[in-house]
Amino acid sequence: MSESPDGKTPAEIGSRFLRYLPIITVAHFVIGLPALIASLALAYFAFVQADATRKMQTGGAMPFVTFGTSNVDDDGKPDISLSLTNNGVGPAILGPMEIRYQGKALASPADLFRACCDVDEAKGLSFATSPSSRIALRPGESLRFIGLPRTPANEQIWKSFNRERWKLKVRACYCSIFNDCWITEGMQGLPKPVKQCPADWSLYSEDAVTRLGGAR
Template sequence: MTAQPPDQDRIAQLEAKVAELSSRDGGLSGRLTKLLKLMPWLMASHFLIGAPALLISLGVAYATFVQAEATKKMQQADAWPFVSYGTSNVDEKGERVISLVLNNNGVGPAMLGPVEIRYRGQPVRDPRELLTKCCGLQANSGLNLSTSPASGIVARPGESVKFMQVAETPANKALWNRFEKERWKLQVRSCYCSIFDECWTIEGSQAKPKPVAQCPTDWSQFRER
């Protein structure tokens, strides 16, 4: 038997090693191929297992949101103010007094904002300017006038804020009679807010409150001075 040269022995050993590695790689590739084929099914099974828990979590979150909104609306309803403007010519004692009034007929406090009064389309700044334009107020008219703030204060539920009152006296009877007629020509609008910072404006004695984001800042505000 003729011995093979050393170089041929090395070549034969290398060929045997390559064959062994090839067989091993083939087995690994096969396992990877099978795993890739099973991957969609594995993902689907995980989804099916997790879907009910996800749906339950979403349902609980939605129910919590709905309950929170319902609670908020109930709280707002329990603190809802409803302010209206009115005027009268007789006080609680039956005496002849013309009053301009803001009434809170709601169930919650009202934070009163600006008030604007116009006479014949022109804004008036205070009670004396109003009586001068509408009724010819003179220095010697014997005016019996009382005022109170109509903005920047809180009106309790059921409270009436009489922000301008003119009592009849013998000295101002003529002016009082004119104001009795002209008071119906006043254009009065007001703004008020709830404790939740919800705001509304009203205009006139039978006005339906109009929701606004905040009280206007461009009104010619009527002040009590």
């Protein structure tokens, strides 16, 4: 068996190496530990910065849609309106909307007036409607999706609607340009965040309007 210049056999050299191997391993780990910590810190700071940037972008384009109702127009004339208003800083992409009266879902403005105000008995009733979904609502913009101006012909219906409009349960879903979505319900303060707009609502749609003595 050959020996090393210092008289050690390969077995002895191997045994000594194995004896010092843990120390060598620990030494390498200690030497590399600062670099590992620095790499982890940089990765964490990059994640925090990216998350902060995303939140800033989302917050800078966040819509805030609320439901409201009024019985006068901008000129102070009697005119009942149901509207959605975007009080946020970014555009709102309006999704589905549901309107209920006395627990019953209403599919159209015609159903609404039938349920609350005996519209079937009206002659020459005229009311205004606007699309309430699949459109973008700019910051500060309001959408009046139902309007009923007061006229001599609809006096009794107007009074009924003016009273019963407070009993409507209105909820709507909307999303930001970053596909963050919320549900606003009634005249609540804060909308509820959701992953996506629900698909199981009993949808209200102005497209389902049925003509009732001149309704449009």
